[in-house]
Amino acid sequence: MRVIRATLAYDGTDFVGWQVQAAGRSVQGVLQEGLERMHGHPVRVVGAGRTDSGVHATGQVASFLSDIDSIPGPRFRDAMNAYLPHDVRALESAEAPPGFHARRSATMRVYRYYTVTAPVLMPHLRRHRHWVRRNLDLERLRAMAGLIAGEHDFTSFTAEGAASGSRVRTVMDSRFDAEGDTVVYTIAAGSFLWKMVRNIVGTVLWIEENGGGPAEMAAVLDAHSRSAAGPTAPARGLFLEKVLYDETLGS
């Protein structure tokens, strides 16, 4: 058995999320269906990030075991794409070292959240961008994002009803950049709490809209209570951008 690692992009709009669920079309599900047709037997796929319904990816990483010996690792990409719907694509593939596991081996996940501030959201972007109809004070956003970096208890930014366990996470990067009329939030961490990125973005935008800044953001973070934070930003603005691995595992 070989371990195959594939980098994936998908448009999350028409999926219930990454993970196979009792009902609905999942990214993991269409991958497993495609690989089953390709292999002639069921193939279990593991993903680095369990993206929610409507969340997109340009750099999700998946791994699976394959008993097909005739296809070189890099050619799995095209073979897989022949069996996948057009809203999921393999961008790259390779044979990974034995023991590689897309989720457990990952050392860092990078997400990006895109918010358009133009007076009109171009229709071609409507599935892939959040839209707020006002100018954003980039300096205030940046000051708030800076507070997120580092090791914190992120209870305020997890979802109601999330699994128990430690809510402490270490954020390696947390910043806002402007690209034309679009504000892009980038966050990198080893792992995230459920809906953490969308809750951080939703809270930052909510504080900014109400004239607040770093003091209010610090108070939310310190409250360790979901009810202190703002709304969850919509899924459509969020992309799983990249997953990093130890170099020994061929990142």
Add this chain to the structure above:
Amino acid sequence: MRVIRATLAYDGTDFVGWQVQAAGRSVQGVLQEGLERMHGHPVRVVGAGRTDSGVHATGQVASFLSDIDSIPGPRFRDAMNAYLPHDVRALESAEAPPGFHARRSATMRVYRYYTVTAPVLMPHLRRHRHWVRRNLDLERLRAMAGLIAGEHDFTSFTAEGAASGSRVRTVMDSRFDAEGDTVVYTIAAGSFLWKMVRNIVGTVLWIEENGGGPAEMAAVLDAHSRSAAGPTAPARGLFLEKVLYDETLGS
């Protein structure tokens, strides 16, 4: 009655085209429905270009008569957007001089056709790009595009079953540009034959794929026969980019 002129963008994927038809969702139709709800009576909308099913726009121009006196011309944009589905947006609006007619007053239409040549088409672009899985010889494309500029009988590039009448048109601009892994064809003319742009692009790509160049393209143009040309390129790569008007009409 005031004449209102609006610049529109739309994602043509889920439309049967610009024009109202017996069945199906048309851009003109959703505009007329929105304006009827806004005005309390039917409003007839005219568009500069009758885009086909699946064809997009970033700069379509529409005009209509309005008896609403309370909304300044530039504010029609937001009022219209409140009554439109998210795959059609008014980008700008203004009160136009009496007699302005989005179709009859137009002096030039500019279309762009986008073809991605990357090994994988990113899923987020799948509704808005044609995809050919090979490198394109840009110099040969440019030489073929150059033959299209000027006044010609474009019978070879019109659709089977198109209305009769002169097939002579004057093309003011016809060129290919590369933007990363995307090849963009731009064509400008006062008016076009039905499916002319997609037939030109389809033919150029077909000749290129078969190793031909300007000589083969000239032969197709001179044949004055649709059967001499190549396939029609898919609608999803085509955008109505811009419509120009005489400055006296406030272009």
